[in-house]
Amino acid sequence: MDLETKALLLSVGTVQVAKPSAGGRASTAGPGAGGQSVFFQSGPHLARLSIAASSPLRLESREEGVAILMDGREIARGRLAEPLLHCPEQAYITVSERCIFDCKFCAVPKLQGGIKSGQTVLQMVEEAARTGHLRAISLTSGVEVSPQAEAERVAEIVADLKRFRVPIGVSISPFPGVNKILKDAGADEVKYNLECVDPDLFLQVCPGISYQEIMDALQEAVAIFGKNHVFTNIILGLGESDEILRISIDELTEMGIIPVLRAVFPHPLRAGETWMERPSAKRLLDLARYLKKALEENILDGSAALTGCYRCTGCDLTPGRDL
Numbered sequence: 001m002d003l004e005t006k007a008l009l010l011s012v013g014t015v016q017v018a019k020p021s022a023g024g025r026a027s028t029a030g031p032g033a034g035g036q037s038v039f040f041q042s043g044p045h046l047a048r049l050s051i052a053a054s055s056p057l058r059l060e061s062r063e064e065g066v067a068i069l070m071d072g073r074e075i076a077r078g079r080l081a082e083p084l085l086h087c088p089e090q091a092y093i094t095v096s097e098r099c100i101f102d103c104k105f106c107a108v109p110k111l112q113g114g115i116k117s118g119q120t121v122l123q124m125v126e127e128a129a130r131t132g133h134l135r136a137i138s139l140t141s142g143v144e145v146s147p148q149a150e151a152e153r154v155a156e157i158v159a160d161l162k163r164f165r166v167p168i169g170v171s172i173s174p175f176p177g178v179n180k181i182l183k184d185a186g187a188d189e190v191k192y193n194l195e196c197v198d199p200d201l202f203l204q205v206c207p208g209i210s211y212q213e214i215m216d217a218l219q220e221a222v223a224i225f226g227k228n229h230v231f232t233n234i235i236l237g238l239g240e241s242d243e244i245l246r247i248s249i250d251e252l253t254e255m256g257i258i259p260v261l262r263a264v265f266p267h268p269l270r271a272g273e274t275w276m277e278r279p280s281a282k283r284l285l286d287l288a289r290y291l292k293k294a295l296e297e298n299i300l301d302g303s304a305a306l307t308g309c310y311r312c313t314g315c316d317l318t319p320g321r322d323l
């Protein structure tokens with residue numbers, strides 16, 4: 001498939017599958033947690049689509065591989081990529097599947113899932129490593145008790161996972177001092193999510209969280225982890241304008257921070273809590289192209305990412321990989 005087709009698939013974000021359990025995998029991470037998804041690989045592009053019976057896209061088997069149809073017409077041909085743990089080639093693990101915060105677009109606080117012990121995480125990564133396909137480890141976590149307690153627990157796990165000799169990325173809720181804790185533990189990359197770059201909307205959708213504290217942690221992280229190794233998720237589709245997004249992309253990339261532009265996942269558990277709408281294919285393409293230019297102007301390279309979403313590419317149009 002070409003870039004425009006991937007943009008179309010991501011703008012929909014879901015697909016019907018004849019037998020969901022055959023190709024789908026459950027996700028425990030972030031806003032889309034709790035659902036099953038498939039990874040569709042076609043040429044150089046990978047698209048992760050959540051399985052939904054009502055989707056306008058349909059996945060069908062072909063003699064070789066699979067096809068995706070829209071309105072009965074085939075729009076892409078490829079194969080299903082096998083995730084290792086959550087995504088291909090990575091052990092991407094959610095340590096605490098619960099959260100004391102209540103971001104209005106995120107399913108994690110509603111699901112109140114389990115807390116993995118260091119031993120459980122170690123066993124999961126050991127199993128992934130045995131396949132011979134483990135290229136990176138990405139750890140993410142909600143906040144069970146406090147951001148500080150979470151960071152200390154995740155840091156212990158990171159130190160333990162260094163034995164696998166693959167890069168380790170960490171995405172947790174930041175606070176002053178978080179970077180030193182993660183760097184000392186041996187993390188290679190970090191992602192602290194701003195989620196919503198419209199200041200007024202941020203107050204509504206991320207109550208109780210300090211935007212400035214996230215920015216401060218990101219800025220400090222660039223000095224500690226280096227350019228091309230500090231990321232932040234920005235959600236598209238919460239009602240923010242393209243103008244605010246462009247200003248934020250410029251500001252972040254000038255600071256050496258790489259934004260991940262992520263289409264909102266309107267989770268049924270959050271229905272009616274805040275305005276959420278998947279961005280159109282055109283909006284995804286326009287913003288991805290703008291981001292690519294901003295990265296280039298600031299000598300940043302998405303293909304240098306060692307872990308996480310810039311390495312995976314399934315959910316986004318990823319500069320340095322897709323375009």
Ligand code: SF4
Binds near residue numbers: 087
């Ligand atoms: S792009 Fe990120 S969130 Fe999406 S499947 Fe890949 S690792 Fe998971």
